Each structure stands twice: as structure tokens, then as C-alpha cells.
Amino acid sequence: MSEELIPETPEQETEENEAAEPIKQRKNGLYPGVSDELAENMKSGWADTELHDLAPVPQAGHTAARRAALSARFPGERLVIPAGNLKTRSNDTEYAFRASTEYAYLTGDQTQDGVLVLEPTGEQGHRATIYLLPRSNRENGEFWLDGQGELWVGRRHSLTEAEQLLGIPAKDVRELAAALSEATGPVRNVRGHDASIEAALTDKVTAERDEELRVHLSEARIVKDAFEISELEKACDATARGFEDVVKSLDKAEATSERFIEGTFFLRARIEGNDIGYGSICAAGPHATTLHWVRNDGAVRPGELLLLDAGVETNDLYTADVTRTLPINGTFSPLQRKIYDAVYEAQEAGIAAVKPGAAFRDFHDASQRVLAEKLVEWGLLGDLTVEKVLELGLQRRWTLHGTGHMLGMDVHDCAVARTEAYVDGILEPGVCLTVEPGLYFQADDLTVPEEYRGIGVRIEDDILVTEDGNRNLSDKLPRQADEVEAWMARLKG
Template identity: 90%
Template sequence: MAEELNPETPEETEEPIKQRKNGLYGSVSDELAENMKSGWADTALHGLEPIAQAGHTAERRAALSARFPGERLVIPAGNLKTRSNDTEYSFRASTEYAYLTGDQTHDGVLVLEPTGASGHEATLYLLPRSDRENGEFWLDGQGELWVGRRHSLTEAEQLLGIPAKDVRELPAALTEATGPVRAVRGHDAGIEAALTDKVTAERDEELRVFLSEARLVKDAFEVAELQKACDSTARGFEDVVRVLDKAEATSERYIEGTFFLRARVEGNDIGYGSICAAGPHATTLHWVRNDGAVRSGELLLLDAGVETTELYTADVTRTLPINGRYNELQRKIYDAVYEAQEAGIAAVKPGAAYRDFHDAAQRVLAEKLVEWGLLEGSVERVLELGLQRRWTLHGTGHMLGMDVHDCAAARTEAYVDTTLEPGMCLTVEPGLYFQADDLTVPEEYRGIGVRIEDDILVTEDGNRNLSDSLPRQADEVEAWMAGLKG
């Protein structure tokens, strides 16, 4: 990895480039500085078409404007975050910002300026192309020759359908602004500092809650993106099955890397840390170390999702027999979870209570645990006391969208206590987990974990399983794996 000539990024200045701090390789001569200013072809882009979701983002901003008339609204994308020393994590724009703009660049800020008692004028504050006159494009670590070309402000306006200005002018403008302001917090400390005496936590939280609840019902663009994410995810699962022999020779990391390749080729990234849990690791709900052995005869719980280039993620789990065949006990546990998932999916429909799918799946699992002699008493008593939760552990699902746990800031009454509507998308993911050290179950159960998860869209007349291209029933899973392994 190349090292910057001047590793410290200076403040913007009109001073000659030679007055910037010298880097490890010495100062920049006047002659070189002048040489680097000229001799470059014009690379401006012309006639750009708006991005596919421009109309949808305009509608979302209109809804936001209607909710907070007469108030200035500030929604940042966020900044680069240091991973170690002088390297940064890959940037992912804040969900609120990307949802309202379609832009994914760091340091961007959307400002909705009130135009009167009602209505707003939207402006995107962005970093323009890196400057050739002051040398930023080749001396700054975020300059064009280091990290690639940014769009000009004019190009950004054409693509996003929003007027654009230089974000470096924004802090001063916000400091001087008057009137009520709300901002989405937690993404840009500089913007928050400029608004310190203008915002309150309570008012800002209302903005965050509104933007979370606005995503509960997906529009047509979002549904298409979620389907795309599920389709790519299915191909990623196929990739994993094809290389299980290589994973056995190495570790869970081979599975993780294999799925990641699909996510990067067909999307932006993985939507969350992949859970590649083989053997007893499957009983750890969020096993993301992925450094364990992969052994024939055990199960692999693979929970992974591709995030599309527009930042919508799938969230799918399959529990696969590593050698291609479930043994008798594995199949018994798997079939119980499958039956629970079937009951949960059947409960997803418009007008149903959000909690219905969880209750339906938990009832099936409680019945199985009583039937197997692991719990005593009636199923009603087990459910009333929640005794099944020793082995079911988690809720049966959550909303899905731009975040894997989407709409997380929504009010209880708008989310878990609401009724389902067409356009909502949620996961249905029951599981049974028998810990390796659980002395309350027969020894042969210990270390077995099973979860099955699909992404379910509420439709006008029921639901649609967006991830149904991956088999779920045990016989179908075995046949699918056999076909992929050849």
C-alpha cells in the first residue's frame, strides 16, 4: 500500500503547496507543484441520467417535509472512521441519509431548509472534486489520485436530482442559522458541534424515530432491491455448498470468504457479519469469529446476507449437514424448526398482529420440547412461563431493509405492537439451540443448533417468501446439496 507524500491532510488554504508540512520524502518543489497543475485532460461527465431511485427519494423527502413544517432538518452521511493508524474502514453512508438521497459518499449532509410555514428546499452538501490548483488531488490522502474521482457538484445534482453545494461551507452556515433545527445524531461530530446550541436530544430523537418508522412499509424500488439481495444471497449459499470439502480442510473462514466473494461481486458488501457456525458453534447466536473446524457429520448454521449496491440487505439462514445427510437426531430437531417456521410464515399477512408469527412459531417449538420430554407440564404452562426460551433464546424475526435489523428506532406501538401492512418485510427465523454444556438435555442433543430463516414480504393477500429459491425442507436440502456437489 502506497504511503502518502504528505501524510497529514492540511486545512484548506490559499498558501502555496510548498508551505504544507513536509512528508517523509521531503518538501514539494515549486517546479513540481506547478507541473502537477497542468497537462490533464478534461474528465467532466455530461448528460448524466438521474439514479433509478431519484423519484422515490424525492417522495421520501416530501413526507419528511410534511412532518416537520417550518423546521430546518439536517441529515449527515457520516465520516470515514479509522481502523488502525492511517487506514480507514470501508465507508457506508448512514441509512437515513442514503434513504433520503440515494447518495453514498462520506461527509455528505442533506439539509432541508424551510421555505415558510410549510415546505422545504433540499440541498446536498458534498465534497466537490479534489482541487488541482492547491494540489489536493495528489497530496491529500483523500485526493483523486489516492482514492479515486469524486463527482463534481454539477454531476451530483444531475444524478441525485438535488441542488448541491460545497460541504466545507456548511458548518459556518449552520452556526449562523436561526430558527428551529433537528438533526440526525451519531454520524458527524463536526456538524453536531455546529448545532450545539440549536438542537435538543428530544427533538432530534423525534426526527430519528420518524425516519425509522418511514421505512416500515417498503416502496416498489425497495422491494425489488430486497429481492435482488435475496437472489444474490441464494447464489452465495450455493457457492458455500460447493466448497464444503475445502472448508473441512481449513476452517469456517473458508465459508466466510466464499460468501463474501459473492457479496462483493454482486453487491456492495455483506449486510452484517456472516455467521458461519459449524458444529457446537451453531448454538452461539452471533458466532462471527468463524475460526472453528468444519467436520463431516456435524451441522453448519450459515446466517448471511448480501447487501446490494443500493444498500438493501438480505438476511437468510440455513442449517446444512456438512456431509450432505442429516442423521436421525439432527433431522428430528431440524424438522421441528421447519414446522415452527412454516407456522410462523403462515401467520404473516395483512391485518395480523406483528407478534402473531412469533407466537405461532414458539408454540410449535414448545409442543416439540414437551413431546420430547425436555419440558414437563402443559404447553400452555410452558408458554405462559416462557420455559421454552432456554432452547429457543431469541425472537422469531425482525423488520428488514437497509439495515439488517431495520426500523430499530421505531416506537413500540408502530412496530412490535402494530398490525402488518402490505409492503412490510420481515424475517421469520425460529431456532433450537442445545448448548454443549447443557446438562438438562440428553448428551446426544448437546452441541446441536438449528435455525431456518427467510425474508417474508407482506402482500395484499398474504405473503411472499423472497428467499424461497433456497430449499428448506430436509429432503429438499439434501437433494439440493447433492446436486451442487455433483
């Protein structure tokens, strides 16, 4: 990583040089030592790179419809939705930026520091304005002296370019905090993303009203539009190819660790999308019994199982969420197959329960019943009946988690929706959710036979509710045990 241009000693800086400096200090507290001649030289000799007649982003029509629905829900109120800012990873390095889901959902933009504002027009409706950082300034040297300038981190779109791409009038975000501090009338803000915006609105908002806005935007994403469904399809297809990559490289993972699996899938995510949608779970052997094993530093051993839970996030920020449990040597042992088949049967029951008009909880209940039946059949719950086991929830010692969740721009999408709209809600076409039952026998669980201990199995697919039932968006990956073995054999050659 390059270092900023700084003088050999701070004393070398002169009053004349200060006039040529950028508008803010560097993060290390030193101003670059720049002569007047160099500062003047850097202002000129650059080609005009302004882009013209840009086509709108693919989701522009959908984001306009989403803003219109939001406007109708909160008439007469100013609505503020920030993208968020860079977050420090360590010292003077930052994490890769990911725009807030609410902001990206309503604008199609993904740039840091952006803010969408819906201003009430005084009539019915709102006027939308997107506030962005313009291209970095060439007159004051910002474009080459500032750590977020164009020559350091890349070119930003001009405000005119942004208007063409997003279909929203654009203004300089550096003017927004002052404007908001002087604003009158009711205001709502999506909190937790931009401290400067929250400071400007301190006396104008309430936590309760802001939470209503956040909840509404979460519930608005429960039913996906056509663009969102196409993005989820794309994410699932890329994820399937990532799983294929992993199977082809399992011999290298055996020679190294779970990290090879993690890196292999990440490469596919970066080639075909923006990133991974969440931290990949690459859990081999007994690590598969830890639900969110993301350390991914363990051994990969033939004869054991690999639980791979991973998803590609598309360039427009929609993620898949898929899990397969694979025999590392390509063949299930009899006990591994018995447990795997039980989870497969539970998932089949859960998927069958996903349909319009069904309660959201139905697929969970269907899967849990099958798993409870298997645990009773295997003698792990004494002489209790299946009904009694379900009444007491005793199967959860080995099933542990819910059987699925909403999916979209967040892996656990719509997370702040009201209970009555989500887990107590009714499924309708356009809802996308995961169905992911599992059985997990901990390595230290003395209530099960020794041979069960350390085995974890989960099978997860991304299911879209359709007009007449459902569609498995991740069906390019096999699920049935014989099909999994044949698929792995084919990929391994």
C-alpha cells in the same frame, strides 16, 4: 499500500515549497517536499473529465417522494441529515465507508461527509440541498498530495454531476458548518454521524427533538416502496447464489476452517453487491448454538451441522438476511433431522401468520407454540403442559431469541421505531420481515440428553407482506430436509 510522498527530512522543506502545499497536513504530520516547478507542472496537462447529461440514479423519484413526506411531517423546521465520516481502523487506515441509512434513504447518495439539509421555504414545504465534497482541487495540489485526493482514493463527482445524478441542488459541504452556526429558527439533526455538524448546532437543537426526527425516519421505512422491494429481491437472489457457492466448497472448508465459508460467501457479496449486510455467521458443530458466532475460526467436520446466517447487501444498500442449517456431509442424522423438522414446522407456522391485518407478534407466537409442543413431546420439560410452558416462557432456554425482525437497508431495520409502530403494530402490505425460529442445545446443557448437546438449528427467510398474504423472497433456497439433501447432492456433483 503506497506511502505518501514525503521529504527525506523535514528540514529540506523551504518557505517557497510551503506555498505549493495542499490546504491541510498529511496524517503523519509532515508536508510533502515539493518543488515550485513540480507543483506548477501538476496543475496543467489534464484532460477535461467532467461528465454531462447524466441519468438520475434509479431511486431518484422515490427519494424525492421520501423527502416530501419528511417535509410534511416537520413544517417550518430546518432538518439536517448527515452521511457520516470515515472511521479509523488503526493508525492511518480507515474502515470502508458506509453512509448512514437515513441519509442514503433520502438522497440515494453514498459518499462520505455528505449532508442533506431541508430548509423551510417560509411557505408550506422545504428546499432540499445536498452538501458534498466537490472534486479535489488541482490548483493547490490537493488532488495528488492529499491522502483523500483524487489520485489516492479516486475521483469524486463534481457538484454539477451530483445534481444530475441525485436531482438535488448541491453545494460545497466545507461551507455548511459555518452556515449552520449562523442559522436561526428550529432545527433538527440526526445525531451520531458527524461531530462537526453537531458542534455547529450545539445551541440550536435538543436531544428530544433530534430523537423525534430519527424515530420518524425509522418508522418511515417500515413499509417498503417498489424500489426497495426490488432491491430486497435482488439481495435475496444473490444470497441464494452465495449459499450455493458455500455448498460447492464445503470440502475445502473441511480442510481449513469456517473462514473458508466466510470468504466464499463474501466473494459473492462483493461480486453482486456492495458488501455483506452484516457479519456472516458461519457456525459449524457446537458453534451453531452461539447465536451470533462471527469469529468463524472453527473446524468444519463431516457428521456435524453448519448454521450459515448471511446476506448480500446490494449496491444501493439493501440487505438480505437468510439462514440455512446444513448437514456438512450432505445427509442429516436421525436426531439432526428430528430437530431440524421441528424448526421447519415452527417456521411454517410463523410464515403462515404473516399477512395484512395480523399483529406483528403473531408470527413469533405461532412459531414458539410449535417449538414448545416439540420440547414437551420430547420430554424435556417434565410433565408441564404446553400452555404452562408458554406462560412461564420455559421453552426459551432452547429457543432463546425473537422469531424475526424488520428488514431493509439495515439488517435489523427500523430499529428505533416506537413500540406501538413496530412490535405492537399491525402488518400491512409492503412490510418485509424475517421469520427465523431456532432450537439451540448448548454443549454444556445437562438438562437434555447427551446426544442433543452441541446441536443448533435455525431456518430463516425474508418474507414480504402482500395484499393477500405474503411472499417468501428467499424461496430459491430449499428448506424442507429432503429438499436440502437433494439440493446439496446436486451441487456437490
